[in-house]
Amino acid sequence: MKSIRVGFAGTPEFAANVLNSLLTEDSGNYSVCMIMTQKPKKSGRGLKLVDSPVSELGQKHNIIVYTPENLCSANQELKKKLKSIDILVVVAYGLLLPLNLLKLPQHGCINIHPSLLPRWRGAAPIQRALEAGDTYTGVCLIQMDPGLDTGPIWAYEKIAIAKKDTYETLEDKLFGISEKLIKNFLHHQIFDPNFILKKQSDCGVTIATKIAKIEGKVDWAEKASIINNKIRAFSLQPGIYSTYGAMRVKLNDSVLLDSDIQLNLEVPGSIVGVIKIKSGQEVLKIICGKGSIGIGKLKKEGGKWISPRDFINNNDFKKSIFFV
Template identity: 35%
Template sequence: MSARPLRVVFAGTPEFAVPCLEACRASGAEVVAVYTQPDRPAGRGRKLAPSPVKQAALAAGIAVEQPETLKTAEAQATLAAYRPDLMVVVAYGLILPRKVLAIPRLGCWNVHASLLPRWRGAAPIQRAILAGDSETGVGLMQMEAGLDTGPVLLEKRTAITGDDTGGTLHDRLAALGAEALADGLARVLAGAMLTATPQVAEGVVYAHKLDKAESALDFSRPAIALERQVRAFDPWPGSDAELAGERVRVWAARAVGPSQAGEAGRVIAAGREGIAIACGEGTLRITALQRAGGRRISAADYLNARPELRSPRPP
């Protein structure tokens, strides 16, 4: 073990990164600074709000840096002044130039929420659900100049269940990422070497950033694809649909078998079990939804307000 504590600079912004910050603090390393995105407007009042990582850092008494960019000589000099042995990056949101990657003695590590090289990029959790992947995980990666192209140091896997949403998988992968980071730090602190495994050239898929424009449910698509969309986009950006003339947000739905008579988008049955919508292929049964300005409710409660949609038999 080194004579002095391992000096770590942590860079992260959203809630996903907080467990990894806590893993750094619990490892025995010295977190000398936290880098996070500048405060952004949030809430109805659009007041500037600190990121979840900033809040955690301030609560722990750690110095916080919030540069708009790391490309300037001034920002790079500030980072170098912390004399980091290692920089840990988790969903930070800023590009690290080559000069920044070269500052820490051990380079920069990144915790990424996919099994690389599949789902490089901004939204790997949701894209994995959308694609119908049966498995995902986290990778502890040695960073290099390319987008999520660096060799993988450690990897942890988890199954994607039929009940997983973007939210549940986010939370599970955040915890797994902290475990992978803790393992990596423990090995370095014990004087062990981590083997960096280059990513294979085959199977590269990019997880493009989510866009609110993707939230609309297109009932001409297969029901199974819409079920995955509803799960992947919970809690954000949500899935919007037109239901018998009313715009609603769909929070839970299942693909329930072959198509019944009726054009795509038409309600073909509605009852205690849900609201069945004809799709381009198969049928989607909506079980939880939200009216404009309302809260999330069950399909049964929605039908109490719209009894004209009820079928004489359950869908």
């Protein structure tokens, strides 16, 4: 059997991990021969243009990388390249592929999507699943159509979301599943004429909208469970923060202490103090609108992550000052 000519479209670290897995597998069954990714973006204090993780990996392996700005008017070189490949694997590309491009590869385009579709179609399925307090998620392999993650399903796998899962830990689990599903597809399913794809259900559709920076600001009037889920989802990007006195403080490593019960009418955002939980870890106990949470790591703007005890000792702690 001839080697499958694979194209790859993706942008962030999650996509780069999938691409790296395809590039490092010792298999003559397929080869990655072209890459599409988003154009370099300004980053850091100097606002220098930085290539996407997928672009950097492609350049490292001497694979041609395309960064089209307008897919509706893609140039002839890109169209010719897409027409020459057997399949385009798409992972968190960040742009919708129009129908005229979807039809160019011999077997179309396949998308690796880290959710149990049709739940959490869109840009941020891992974060939205955590924010919503979902207890299950998974990965779907879908044949792409012009809609937003609406195509029929080749394969899927479901996993439980642990109470302590954060974006980083859950992304790592879903990467392992993604790697397994796409390799099985390329080795066994792509040329199977008898395989029947499963249409997505019209029920249970939810949209995983892109994360806005403002979502990183804690509203202490909310329930403890809601705040805890947001920290699990957004601590990496855009980052969770609050204000203590005149300081902006980032928060991470949270634990739900008192689940959504009213606590003595104390002011939301007020600090009870440093306590030790069952695991032996020390956390900073903070009152929420209902219930309370513990924070295991804090960081002042421009500083390093420190323990709750160091935060209390270094900031002239007064109970009259609370997070807002």
